Amino acid sequence: MATEVLVPTLGESITEATLGEWLKQPGDAVRADEPIASLETDKVSVEVPSPVAGVMGAHAVKVGDTVQVGAMIATVDAGGAAPAQTAAPQPAVTQSPQQAASAPAPEPEPQGDSPAALSPSVRRAILELGVDPATVRGTGKDGRITKEDVEAAAQAKQSQPTAPAPAAAPAPAPQAATSGGRKEERVRMTRLRQTIARRLKEAQNTAAMLTTFNDVDMSAVIEARNKYKDLFEKKHGVRLGFMGFFVKAACMALKDIPAVNASIDGEDIVYHDYADISVAVSSPGGLVVPVIRDADQLSVAGIEKTIGDFGKRAKDGTLKMDEMKGGTFTISNGGVFGSLMSTPIINPPQSAVLGLHRIEDRAVVVNGQVVVRPMMYLALSYDHRLIDGREAVTFLVTLKNAIEDPTRLLIDL
Template structure:
């Protein structure tokens, strides 16, 4: 047996959500064949089979949140049962749903599949395993009522754990006879949640389906193709699944796509129900309480961990951009004609930062336990904003590259980041980060460290301001610079010196050519 485990997902990424299994239990798989898609707050990642064989067990279901090195499933020897489940008679696999049958008994010859239950038989809905180290869950919401008709594999109840929200499907088609665990109750793995009376005769006309207009039926059809994580977001917030563009494999809608659609809806003014003329307006009508998404919880957790671990401090300076803007204006056409890329500001900042890092090496270092690791290479991370969040691809060995090569690489990273085509290895191993809030109009900020790095440079918008030049007042294009640093390893003198060197190199770009 060979374990399938969660791989390393990039710096500061410690967990992911199971997006979609591409294979089913009993399927034959080849070595390096994609098995399952993982979704993080940055990218979607396919996990490949570590060996050839049969997918004998799926340990983490779609929608679950898993940590690094968590067990996803196992691969065993054999030829497999085939995609159509022809060999399921000895394996306890439901041919209709490809999940272990609720009524199947171990053995083979005498087992009964859920789809073959006798009409009128009562079948229990039990709490499934929600992943390693998760032994209990809360009943989040019952999706059907007692007396409602459900089809096999229809979601009937939602469970919430500290890692993920999981929909529990109906083990058979029939009528929900009884709810054993009410909303808000805490249940353990294997507890009975409810009872379904199997059979079609009990009620084929589901009230919700007959009452819905045709337009809603189309949305419901689209919902059925979603994996549990994005489906829950769509259902809870009343989104139209057919209007969400999918960025996943084969156009599949991911959790990030659903969250992006939700943010778009949230930016529109809410239509509040007008109170009766004689009734006073209640405060609750002007407020809305929405549960924080798991993605946002993860982002908040990591940012707080960065502040908790490092002794973060920010120092500021400003830089006169006249010289850089003059060089750029004078040579931009010739530069683009020769190198095939526009001459921007980021190349100058990368080069200036490298010169400063050489003089103040502790800003390019990191702490590992009681040791300090000084980096004699300069892999500069460039923060890129996308619709799904901020990603930081790395320009490796930037000290060995010219302006044209740096600008080309940054431009390529920016395009692929917005298209969701960055690779994990392209976002790992940075020694220092530069972030440009000026593209959004920021005048000044205090960026948070990208752990385990010890420094991050914040650029801001260029704004014409009056400054003293000699004994005269001049109007110059000025930019505020911010350096956030880890005070455990970088002293105030080093941080200030670092920013002064960047200021000097940008205000006199010839210093970069002369290596001063």
């Protein structure tokens, strides 16, 4: 008996998605709740589980197709037995070629895209690192390949000069090199990238965006971090980073300058008496901004734990859509990639975003003396329709003072 596989509910206001990948092919054996397909939404990738145990039936849509919530995308023959072992040797299988091809499909032998259990993050890692999945031994559940498996295979390939030949064989690069010609590759934008592009352009078109800058001496925070990082990690089970200090300092500054934490709704200004801080983190599909709820009520340890969890799950593609809704203010740390200075773009409907950058030793004047200090540039992009220049500058100065004297964070000064 065939059971229909339907597109699950994807979250509030999300009515469609793009089929990013089939994890199971027709004829493959599947278990109940085992992922059989991956959907790309505006924000995250979502795996579609099998509703029953049985054999994968026909695919109703192709990779790249747009599907609506509740639509049927495939069928699963409940309780059936996979014909993989008997169908493969049969030469006359024209009436069901997909079943014949299903025998080798579970093992990633002949083709780089043949494994049935490659998640979006694993697939991207394979493409970025140039690893042939046929050479990767999966250590995940049921032998599935994980991102760590791909990274380990890439490191092994680099450490063995004679090994790259098998992995490089499927790639078109050698052929392009021998022909001497140039090549282009056209890749369809993911739904996440399309959404990022649209929202960033909307922000530019709607907000009267302006950026103001300041710099901050990181000496005190670095000293505090070096002094307490071991005790902090031992007690809280998470590393003490700089983001905890900046989120706490931002929350304090937002209380002093409430317009920076507000938003425009039509002809109204909406002020928030809470601070939901969006933190920009990298994912395989692009930048995502999960939200630290009530960050003003959390300790530095609570903030660091939340950010660490967001970063890990963003790489794994397991962030939930509800975790990226809302947010009253955004912090983006381009310094982890080496950025010296930037003009970050507002994340609508928010009215401001703080950009952090790399720390570098610079000569500064302190008490009439030229000294070397670890300095960081801060950038605040804001909607000038709501936030005046005085408020923007005051916000940055308040944050700068808190970072340069972290005791202020303890006494709310």
